[in-house]
Amino acid sequence: MIARLPSGQPYAPPAGLSVLHADAQILVVDKPSGLLSVPGKDPGLEDCLEARVRAAFPDALLLHRLDMDTSGVMVFARTRLAQRHIAWQFEKRSLEKRYVARVWGRPAGDRGRVDLPLICDWPNRPLQMVCHARGKPSVTDWALLAVEGAASRLAVSPLTGRSHQIRVHLREIGHPILGDRFYATGDALAAADRLQLHAESLTLRHPEGGAWVSYTAPVPF
Template identity: 60%
Template sequence: MDDIYSPPQDPLVILHQDHEIVVVDKPSGLLSVPGKGEHLADCLIARVQRVFPTALLVHRLDRDTSGVMVFALTPHAQRHLGLQFENRQTKKIYIARVWGEVAAPEGHIDLPLIVDWPNRPLQMVDHENGRPAQTDWKRVRTGGGESRMRLMPKTGRSHQLRVHMLEIGHPILGDPFYATGPARDFPRLMLHSETLQLRHPDGGRTLRFTAKAPF
């Protein structure tokens, strides 16, 4: 991974806003929250708070992952949404380009994950001590030595989709942590949070937000 943090300066893309929530399309290469040190202060929540000063964190996306992220605008909304994520009541769909042509049309991965302490923040499969992690996947298309996939995580472990794809032999293209050789030689991590479905904190109606993958 590059040591120099130079996040994209794209304008904020707002997908939805109301009195309780704001939903944005996060660019790849931008931290969700500040890192340690002044040089890692620029992040999505800081940019959102410049426009919506009361914005509160609900969930995160990896720095190199792009796509749909929701922020709460009130403490009530933060609690409400936090419980939905915690209780797996949200539905998330990611688009990924992966190495190799995936043979099966769909599948399910159930591999528990734990932080790889000597190499953190990397994660690894650990059947004894790992926390449960499940991912459903569907092949969208294949060709040219790669596959386009629709990934539906059932749990929200750190790096879950990245490790699960690696473990089935199809690392996500451009992954600076888990891809090697030609699979790594892409301008960005080819992982995008395309769809997020949740219940609105005020009234509970189901909302579905989508941002098209830029690759």
């Protein structure tokens, strides 16, 4: 029987585990698009990045997630001390995250900031929405990398870490991410066979010694 996501979409994640870096304190991997970060609640959704990582590295500890459709860099801790150290960096927003996105159309200008509060759209979860009354502060910076026909390639840096933040913010400024089955429609949805959003790099202080380190996963689109 084919496993299905709550949306009814078949769940057929790609195989394998791509390790970018491993030492005694941390593990860095490149998550493929189409693979859950953590197990789903429904039967058949046990296969996920966390399960694959722990099969190969039993001491790995989860620190953060990426959307199933998003690919790119994820870091795991390998000790409780490293987990606390890096979790503090996420909490204080002291680490640097850079994404690459291909979006529909060309934004006005070469760079910008989206500052719109977000909240879960409960009747339509897991979708998120802008809500000025009850939403949590959410800020995303973007910069134009290239114009590619009817699309544009952007470097994106989320300054907060809300669910679907980049996807909603880019849609709200009129430039949905190509292939985004949640927030794109028409030509923007049909323009790609996967979500064109990739966590390209993560820069943080290493929990052993505190030196800045940066890990990069090549953009697959």
